[in-house]
Amino acid sequence: MTLAHPLPSFRLDGKKALITGAGRGIGAAAAAVFAQAGAAVTLCARTSAEVEALAREIREAGFQADAFTLDVTDIAAVRREIEARGPFDILLNNAGANRIRPITEVTEEDFDAVLDLNLKAALFVAQAVAKGLLAAGKPGSIINVSSQMGHVGGPGRSLYSSSKFALEGLTKCMAIDLAPHGIRVNTLCPTFIETALTRPILDTPGTREHVLSRIKFGRLGQMDELSGPLLLLASDASSLMTGSAVMVDGGWTAG
Template sequence: MTDSNASDPAAGPGFPVELPRPPSFRLEGRTALVTGASSGIGLGCAVALADAGAKVVLAARRQSRLEALVATFRGRGWAAEALALDIADVEATARAVTQYGPFDVLVNSAGLARHGPAVDTATADFDAVMGLNLRGAYFLTQAVARGLIAAGKPGSLITVSSQMGHVGGIDRAVYCASKFAVEGFTKAMAIEWGGYGIRVNTLCPTFIRTPLTEPTFKDPERVRWIEEKIKLGRVGEVPDVMGSVVYLASDAAALVTGTALMVDGGWTAD
């Protein structure tokens, strides 16, 4: 009688079993640029990357705030630097990326929201949101990719997008337009730069309690709308995005590119 398990190395004692090695979530030896790092989601991402071992360059417009944060980071034994930067200024941003890069990881969390009915959208508000959320994000990602390509290095480029890059929302036509566009350029860039080992993805949170979203939470009607849409029954907090950004930045996501990681409590599952 033939033993059907004879060729199976896991079938019995004496047979060595080779197990797959799990990828690392650690980021030692990598430098990460985090924009919008002075507060909210951006600060949470910077903390998560630093805790995972990356050297983090915290970038935002408020230099004094950044310097205080860097001192706190260093007090915890984390490698950190401050960089005053307004990504809406595309030319200045490109110069800064060239000077301080190349960056192995980019997390762009700089963003702007000016909500209101679409019939009332002012051109100034439209231009301000698109100038930061779309134009600034596009050319920042381009600048970091250029540095990596010139250095012959792989990398992970992440834009903090939104669930509103996948669905519509009340009083959010301009914001949705900017984030839908971010999702589009992310896919195209991922196709173009995959051959260089550069991964390009978005992180798409639901409503996270931050200074940016606080006005929304003061409106009872909007709060009811949010609570009805989030299937897990609670509003997001900054720690909810911290593990996700480490995943996308690390080798654990080595085959993940051109996609959106939803951190939305099930909002877009409908």
Template sequence: MTAAPLPSTPSFRLDGQRALVTGASGGIGRAAAVALAEAGAEVVLAARRIEALREAAEALSAVGHKAHALALDVTNRDAVRAAVEAEGPFRILVNNAGTNIREPFTEVSDESFDALVDLNTRAAFAVGQAVARGMVAAGQGGAIVNVSSVNGHIAGMNRSVYTGTKHALEGFTKAWAVELAQHGIRVNAICPGFVETPLTEGILSDTAFRARESRRIPLGRILTVEDVMGAIIFLASPAAAGITGASLLIDGGLCSI
């Protein structure tokens, strides 16, 4: 009796693929760029802080990876379309640019509301649309990883607008996945909990807050960018070829409580 052939494990490598990472000057975006480059992708790091971008790109290039910096304000939709057309097409997008302004719901200002919606929602849509158009035109498929948040699933104090924008990004992820599947383009989201980044540095410097949040997390600790990097590689790679429209929680078990 002839034994059935063993299945082949899909690759986590991204050799020869071009990737765009927005918000890549620090935090999760910078870590995503490192992870993609180490997996073999050629990475374009985009953000407004050009000096930080250049530093990251030069550090990657110095160890033999292909990376370069792109100064880009993702809230400028015309600039986004022009930059993606000039730099693309891309096979991978990590749609990461975003921010948070913590304010009680009854005290949210018009300026804060507009800033969060413009960056977390409008800009994320514009970047995703521009990159997807290039992917469709190239006809080679692709992978989009939207960087959402645990607040795309649960609410948090003083985060009403942020929570709303991340719920919107979860909706974008599902809708884009359905529409783009026919083109071989997969769209998924990652949803980190509290991660040690420049964005959370201020609030996590409050030792009482840090201790309280750590106790709420089943794993018992605040996450690091390294905890997020593997998930990005997985969703961008052939190892996740059957996954689209999904939302991967990276929250230390918080949403399981």
């Protein structure tokens, strides 16, 4: 029997992937996933120790990885380093921050810290990768790491939600601008994933109970549950997807 529609490939062989905020959490997990799928991964973060160690671990496992230090809020450095190291077929635009404050306690410094990293830096990192692809005449996939909080509000999340709502809008506009060139732009929107980074937030009195009441499965997400969505967005299996938000939220935003 001849199958008319063979299964799509989730392989990333021959592709170069840039991952920001790659030292831990989603960035570190994505680096391992992309490398195992065949990509040559480049990891960057503000501090070198974690990304250098992870890149070494990936290489020792038989895959391709390198790392460098980059503060993505330094736009001149972003442009210089990405141009020198690219073009990148895949970007995981992952660096981000959160400051949980009631709206009456938000400061101008809080605003600048969160929005400069979560929105401004994300824009110019994506722009630099897109320019590299355009100059090389190559298609590509830009994945902006958003959040379920880019679709709903939450207590104390005014800055974080604002930045992620804006990132969702930016993604749609980038998708429109870049579609004629075969460059796809989508967001990944996770719920609370159980990591060392989320543990202090979840240990705040009442927070864990609130979170588990909103996730319809009644449990936190696990890092390996992001592997499939990450591979989908990075690979040609999602060749018709652009301007989309991939919800990995356990039903939080369903209602």
